Amino acid sequence: MLKISLDKLDELFEAISASQTLYIPTDREDGSAEYRKYESGMKLSSALNTVRSAKDFFFPQTENLVDFKMEGKNIEVIDIRKESEDFVIFGVRACDARSFTILDKVFLAEPVDSYYKTRREHGTVVTMACTRPSETCFCGVFGIDATAPEGDAACWSDGESIFFEAHNDKGQKFIDSVSSLLEEGDTAKLDETREKTRAILKKLPLAGLSTESFGGDRMMEHFNSEKWGELSESCLGCGTCTFVCPTCQCYDIKDFNTGHGIKRFRCWDSCMYSDFTKMAHGNPRLTQLERFRQRFMHKLVYFPANNNGEFGCVGCGRCLSKCPISMNIVKVMKALEVK
Known part of the structure; x- marks a missing residue:
């Protein structure tokens, strides 16, 4: 070598x-x-x-995606x-x-x-x-x-x-x-x-954490869990966890009028925000519980269900150290673990 x-x-x-x-x-x-x-x-x-x-x-x-010039x-x-x-x-x-x-x-x-x-x-x-x-x-x-x-x-x-x-x-x-x-x-x-x-x-303290309770085959069991209410209760919806996460991929696309043309740009967004995916009729996830659940269901259930069992988390620990109220994916996994 x-x-x-x-x-x-x-x-x-x-x-x-x-x-x-x-x-x-x-x-x-x-x-x-x-x-x-x-x-x-x-x-x-x-x-x-x-x-x-x-x-x-x-x-x-x-990132700037495309420009438009209008005459x-x-x-x-x-x-x-x-x-x-x-x-x-x-x-x-x-x-x-x-x-x-x-x-x-x-x-x-x-x-x-x-x-x-x-x-x-x-x-x-x-x-x-x-x-x-x-x-x-x-x-x-x-x-x-x-x-x-x-x-x-x-x-x-x-x-x-x-x-x-x-x-x-x-x-x-x-x-x-x-x-x-x-x-x-x-x-x-x-x-x-x-x-x-x-x-x-x-x-390490988290070396024994298990993913056995998660994946696509437990989708509705976890989705309907009564534990989401307690888990999401203290969440501020600040989006810090999504912005430090190396695997989050949500984004928004907006147009900006410069006065000399239109710039279309893409920017990171967060499923934890109340206006995320907001459409003409409103937002499909109206409560903090629904938005909180969406984030962790995607990482632990939806993504592996569609990607041969690969989870949407890499265990970097950033969300553990940066969340202002110390709520993170590890606490969610332990709370939802099937005994």
């Missing part, structure tokens, strides 16, 4: 950014981390996860898209990497979302294995191995070096582009680090 010493990481980032745009997780002033476009001297964050997931690179929070009764449709540039996202965790698989099932299914498809084609995902999982992590519940992340290429750190492995042609192309900086490495210490991480994962 090829490696590079941690003290040469700056050289690696400079080499990558010389040929294509590079994004890395870096620390913010408040101590959290976020993805930023790499600039010389920027340091890789040691934080477990970024505040917002890497989903943004393929499904951005806001009298004549309407000109202007395709404002330009061919996307190649880019690399470095340091994506296993949970976020799995979220791309879930999003692919939504945006690459017919009819294909060409905006998402183009970004996926031009982006190279370089994942990084976890070494210090948090108490809010439960990715293993959904079959994700934090020590063996997916992605186009993956990397591991043993505390002294970073080791690389390609998972597909795109990943191999990435490794080849920086091969002059890499050397063959002994993985003995790396294997030891992996085993230590696996031992930690087994001891």
